[in-house]
Amino acid sequence: MATRHWKVRPYVLTGGRTRTRQHLLVHTLISVPHYDSIFAATLLPEARSLYENARETTSLAELSAHCGISLGVTRVVIDDLATIDRVLIHPESYTSPFDRHLLERLRDGLRQLA
Amino acid sequence: MVRQQLTWRQRMARRLDPALAEPAAPAVKAPGVKTPAVNQAVPPPREHVDHISSQWAAICEQFALRILGTSYQMGNHVEAAEADEQDADRLEKLYRIDHANTRIRRQAENLQVLLGRKIEDAGRQVTPLLDVVRAATSAIEHFPRVQIGRMVDLAVVEFAADDVIRVLTELLDNATRFSPPTSSVIVSAYLTEQGSVLLRVEDGGVGVKPDQLPALNAMLAGTALPIPNGKPATHLGLVVVARLAHAQQLRVHLVNRHSGGTTATVLIPEQLLCELPVPVRAQTNGGSQRRQSAPPAVHRPSAFSYQSGAQENSARLALVNPTPALGRGDSGGRAAYGDSGGRAAYGDSGGHAAADDARRLPRRTPESLRRDHSRPSPAPAVTAVDDTTRQAWADDAADFAAGIDDAQQRARPRSEGSPE
Known part of the structure; x- marks a missing residue:
């Protein structure tokens, strides 16, 4: 991706969206199951650069940094690509073996102690 | 709106009349808040400026510059905040702030255009048409409704890019503003036989009144006075477009489609175009x-x-x-098209x-x-890289030594003091 003009604001890249349908964390792993160069050519520069760089399984944060696209935009674009099954979001990378509820209680307890 | 202009002008006049020595004080106060009023009232001053006094122009320009400066500043802060933000809700709020700020910047720029000033844009660069469209989209209110159609892969040269962005911004703004809120506005860019590029903005709105259309097109072509029917506020954006089109030799034209809706076209001449910047x-x-x-x-x-x-x-x-x-x-x-060759x-x-x-x-x-400049590629032994790594190592070593010194000095008084 060439240097994007600074007047192109990030909200335009996502149509103002910030929320994602799937849970995406910075360390969530992303990969492209079947790379399709014809499909890549139809994408906008940002989506395309993310799509191409996700051919190797990469974390979201790494993708964002490598493509020079802010995390908020990366998440939405990757989410869009995932809904049309162009990229794969690896589920095991964000399911924690610990009970989330328990962890939250633990955290709250620690806060009270502090 | 007319009343608002009058009050603004009266207020401004009263403020300026007694003593011109302190025009700076009101200008500094909350420029962001003042912006809408300033912008709506811009063209009448412009008109008068030509006739009455050049002071108006100077004052308005000062306003514009201050607003622009503040908006740049705010843009930097917002951008920094956006880059770090991981929470979707807060990011959305930041986007809204960014969006508002972008529009403030646009209005300040328009103010300068109407004053006949050449805008010193920050960070000029060769801008792909896609980015021209998206930059223009960034600065309008209903940006989600803009859809990007077919885009030829060319770029606009440095010195014209920002003006083309401004022209397109106003056209897109009109298109989105005067069409149903659910309809989309389609922008596309095509290469013509002459090597120029035709930008099309197509909306599904009610269209321009047929009796006004010739006058507006004449204004856009530069063959008629900027404000045809004495109601400057109605076609404010197009006045800006006309000015910029004249400056950059763009040809802007409005057409009512028979099927409904308006098509605005901008013809970007060949000399303002170039190949896309090299991907980095x-x-x-x-x-x-x-x-x-x-x-x-x-x-x-x-x-x-x-x-x-x-x-x-x-x-x-x-x-x-x-x-x-x-x-x-x-x-x-x-x-x-473009450079053939190997x-x-x-x-x-x-x-x-x-x-x-x-x-x-x-x-x-x-x-x-982590590091931008010193990226040692694995295979080739490039001396430049070696130098930088060596330098980095030397710096680290110096830091380490300094740290030891520091620690020793800090430890010494304690060990000396402990016997007491």
């Missing part, structure tokens, strides 16, 4: 570096600018990196694997995310 994504790793890499020289076959870029970056590139070809070959319609051979997708390997290699080095 091969070696970029982060935003900061992305900023540093300068856009290629204006209006030159990009093969040359690519080579000059390669010379600069030779320390971190693994020999010839065919990434520009990658960008070229994939995006279908671009093979039709690079067409890269066009097929066969170059992908090699391109990717070359692209991937630097990324895997451990420093790639």
Whole structure:
């Protein structure tokens, strides 16, 4: 991706969206199951650069940094690509073996102690 | 709106009349809040400025510059906040702030245009038409309704890019404002036979009143006075467009379609166009570096600018990196024009694997995310890289030594003091 003009604001890249349908964390792993160069050519520069760089399984944060696209935009674009099954979001990378509820209680307890 | 203008002008006049010595004080106060009033009232001053006094122009320009400066400042802060934000809700709020700020900037720029001033845009660069469209979209209120159609892969040269953005901003703003809130506005860019580019903005609105259309088109063509019917506030955006079109020799035209809706076209002359800037994504790793890499020289076959870029970056590139070809070959319609020559051979997708390997290699080095300049590529022993790493090591060593000194000095008084 060439240097994007600074007047192109990030909200335009996502149509103002910030929320994602799937849970995406910075360390969530992303990969492209079947790379399709014809499909890549139809994408906008940002989506395309993310799509191409996700051919190797990469974390979201790494993708964002490598493509020079802010995390908020990366998440939405990757989410869009995932809904049309162009990229794969690896589920095991964000399911924690610990009970989330328990962890939250633990955290709250620690806060009270502090 | 008329009443508002009057009050604004009266207020301004009263403020300025007694003593012109302190016009700065009111200007500094909350420029962001004042913006709408200033903007709505802009053209009447412009009109009068020509006739009455040049002081108005100077004052308005000061306003515009201050607003612009503040907006740049705010833009930096917001951008920094956006980059770090991980929470979707807060990011959305930041986006809204950013959006409002972008519109403030646009209005301040328009104010300057109407004053007949040349705007000193920050960060000029060769801008792909896609980015021109998206930059223009950024600065309008109903940006989600703008859809990007077919886009020819060309760029607008440095010195004209921001003006084209401003022209398109106003056209898009009109298109989205005067069409149903659920309809979308489609922008597309086509290459003409003459080598110019035609930008089309198509909306599904009610259309311009047929009796006004000739006058507006005459104004846009520069053959009629800027404000045809004495109601300046109605076609404010188009006045800006007319000015800029005249300055950059763009041809802007409005047409009512028979099927309903308006089509605005902008013809960008050939001399304002150039090839896309060379992609630098091969070696970029982060935003900061992305900023540093300068856009290629204006209006030159990009093969040359690519080579000059390669010379600069030779320390971190693994020999010839065919990434520009990658960008070229994939995006279908671009093979039709531009500099022919050896690079067409890269066009097929066969170059992908090699391109990717070359692209991937630097990324895997451990420093790639941390350091911008000293990225030692694994295989080649380039002296420049060695120097930088050596320098980095020396710096680290110096820091380490300084740290030890520091610690010793801190430890000494304690050990001396302990016997007491």
